[in-house]
Amino acid sequence: MHTVVGRGLSRYTCEPRLLRDGKGAGLTWVDGPETSLDPTVLRPTSDPFATDGGVKMLTGPLGTAVVKTSAVAPEHRVVRAPAMVFDDQADFLAAFGRGELDGRDLVAVIRYQGPAANGMPELHKLTPALGVLQDRGQRVAIVTDGRMSGASGKVPAAIHVTPEAAVGGPLARVRDGDIVTVDASTGRLEVAADLSAREATGRPALDNEWVGTGRELFAVFRAGIGPADEGASVFGRWAMTEESAVVDA
Amino acid sequence: MRGRSRWREAGGPARCGLVPNRTLERLGGAVWSQTAGPPALHPTVAAVTERIVERSARTRAAYLERIRSAAERVPARTRLGCANLAHGFAAAEPEEKAVLRRGGKPNLAIVTSYNDMLSAHQPYVDYPPVLKDAIIRAGGIAQVAGGVPAMCDGITQGRDGMQLSLYSRDVIAMATAIALSHDMFDGALMLGVCDKIVPGLLIGALSFGHLPTVFVPAGPMTSGLPNKEKARVRQQYAEGLVGREELLEAEAASYHSRGTCTFYGTANSNQLLMEVLGLHLPGSSFVNPGTPLRDALTRAAAETAVGITAQSGGPVPVGELVDEKAVVNACVALLASGGSTNHTLHLVAIARAAWRPAHLAGPLRPLGGRPAPRAGLPQRIGGREPLPRRRGRGLPGADPAGARPPARGRAHRRRTRALALHL
Known part of the structure; x- marks a missing residue:
């Protein structure tokens, strides 16, 4: 491979320094350290934090999802619990505030948060609340077609669920009480219910309901965006015909 | 062979790269100088890479053909009509105007995402004059081609x-394209750090894949409150144990100055990926803003950008650089470092921009099994292992052709074994 400073990545093991000589300070590159300066941050490959994925894919009848396991303790990587379904993170936080989530195991299904629904927001506000429940000994997990960013934390979160609820994905047919399994060790995202016979419930906001913070200007994005597992990009759709031909060939 | 470009075929001193400039001279002695050469590529990584090459051959070839034909037309401004060109340099200083009239020197586009809302982007307020000065000293000329929006998820x-x-990522890509659409440029400098901005700038840059492009970071803020402590106070607030004043105190101690936020989220994952993709200067990501070293690196980035233009002898177009190996390297680095889940979206979107059009999910199917159902990233490349060496030494995909042949030393065996463990 090539880089802006030449061939191969070897130069990227170097670190820049300003070294003084007779003519003043000059930029130079020196060899980086051979070993980690802080093994609590960076580990040698002979003694890694984990030998398997920090980011894993989940698949199953609810779709495909991504889960970040690196900050989730091993005992929390499999959660099997009744679903509590919310179509808005504010509804979830309100239920938490009213104490409705106390004393029970639950998989918080936060849906209609995908790219075509509302731009796939990050849902960080969920993490502190669910962290509280987890610390009290409840089994909790998140399943959402939204995002959580790099700091999803200690609660297992099946995110980027595709296909998203807003385009008829299975999440739209999940109901309160369905037993949902988030299994980050086997890579499965299960629901113990036959969704095929059910009608979808809930819906994203319609275009004429978007008001405020400029969101009404982005209708063309909501209408044109591709699915999360294809990059959630508005630049994909035009290309689908040729692309499918190539990939399926 | 598909994928070999003119600048690769041009050959040259492999040890120092193809492009003579001062930055390369400074870096020249560093090639595998410490250890026994690049580690062997893990067979699974090699096979995944090969599968991407194979499955996306047509789309990648179509993309490369497009950018190579665009490259043959540069420098575009010499073909601009006189009224167009006069518009293009109307605001330039007289001596810059003379250069732009004559042609010959490379004109670099600066695309900036400066604003005061993002602490990571605020330092860019000073960058354009510094970059212009460094570019002029290095024998080029530069114009701020455009600004792109940038929003803070925090x-x-x-x-x-x-x-x-x-x-906003796709808006930024479109805004980058608008900046570069003036057709006045021989290369580009991209100024961005945060979550959507770097992927957006790169997607936009890949639409102008014939242009040599260097990404210029601004660096992180210094450490504030430890992240565990911040998370503890947030949770206490959620439980009603502390008030808003205590919470604000903790947050303000965490996010306390200019520079990127100090946790390994999407912005800092961006920084790692730009190094692994070879679009930053080595080791330039994590130098604090406002330091002499940061300033020197910014100037060196400008100089490097001049050095890789066609006028300097060997163009290094960004579209050639972001190839199959580079994308696989980025996936490995993201997973090995426990980086942001947002990049399971962005890397796919970036790759699509360099494979006209491309379906990364298809090419990156796990090997030997059933096709993954529309997978964004390969399951088999899973691991939170740290990089074999700091900042990517030994990352698979590093082309061994330009370096010393691997000796079978202890360090080599250790790295190879480690890769075998998690792949």
């Missing part, structure tokens, strides 16, 4: 504005 977290965040 400020909009949990609020309505967050619903524009992901869309």
Whole structure:
């Protein structure tokens, strides 16, 4: 491979320094350290934090999802619990505030948060609340077609669920009480219910309901965006015909 | 062979790269000088890479053909009509105007995402004059081609504005294209750090894949409150154990100055990926803003950008650089470092921009099994292992052709074994 400073990545093991000589300070590159300066941050490959994925894919009848396991303790990587379904993170936080989530195991299904629904927001506000429940000994997990960013934390979160609820994905047919399994060790995202016979419930906001913070200007994005597992990009759709031909060939 | 470009075929001293400039001279002695050469590529990584090459051959070839034909037309401004060109340099200083009239020297586009809302982007306020000065000294000329929007997910977290965040990546790509659409440029410098901005700038840059392009970071803020302590106070607030004043105190101690936020989220994952993709200067990501070293690196980035233009002898177009190996390297680095889940979206979107059009999910199917159902990233490349060496030494995909042949030393065996462990 090539880089802006030449061939191969070897130069990227170097670190820049300003070294003084007779003519003043000059930029130079020196060899980086051979070993980690802080093994609590960076580990040698002979003694890694984990030998398997920090980011894993989940698949199953609810779709495909991504889960970040690196900050989730091993005992929390499999959660099997009744679903509590919310179509808005504010509804979830309100239920938490009213104490409705106390004393029970639950998989918080936060849906209609995908790219075509509302731009796939990050849902960080969920993490502190669910962290509280987890610390009290409840089994909790998140399943959402939204995002959580790099700091999803200690609660297992099946995110980027595709296909998203807003385009008829299975999440739209999940109901309160369905037993949902988030299994980050086997890579499965299960629901113990036959969704095929059910009608979808809930819906994203319609275009004429978007008001405020400029969101009404982005209708063309909501209408044109591709699915999360294809990059959630508005630049994909035009290309689908040729692309499918190539990939399926 | 598909994928070999003119600049690769041009050959040259492999040890120092193809492009003579001062930055390369400074870096020249560093090639595998410490250890026994690049580690062997893990067979699974090699096979995944090969599968991408194979399955996306047509789309990648179509993309490369497009950018190579665009490259043959540069420098575009010599073909601009006189009225167009006069518009293009109307605001330039007289001596810059003379250069732009004559042609010959490379004109670099600066695309900036400066604003005061993002602490990571605020330092860019000073960059254009510094970059222009360094570029002129290096024998080029530069214009701020355009600004792109940039929004902070930290400020909009949990609020309505967050619903524009992901869309903003594609807006930034489009804004980058608008900046470069003036057709006046021989290369580009991209100024951005945060979550959507770097992927957006790169997607936009890949639409102008014939242009040599260097990404210029601004660096992180210094450490504030430890992240565990911040998370503890947030949770106490959620439980009603502490008030808003205590919470604000903790947050303000965490996010306390200019520079990138100090946790390994999407912005800092961006920084790692730009190094692994070879679009930053080595080791330039994590140098604090406002330091002499940061300033020297910014100037060196400008100089490097001049050095890789066609006028300097060997163009290094960004579209050639972001190839199959580079994308696989980025996936490995993201997973090995426990980086942001947002990049399971962005890397796919970036790759699509360099494979006209491309379906990364198809090419990156796990090997030997059933096709993954529309997978964004390969399951088999899973691991939170640290990089074999700091900042990517030994990352698979590093082309061994330009370096010393691997000796079978202890360090080599250790790295090879480690890769075998998790792949």
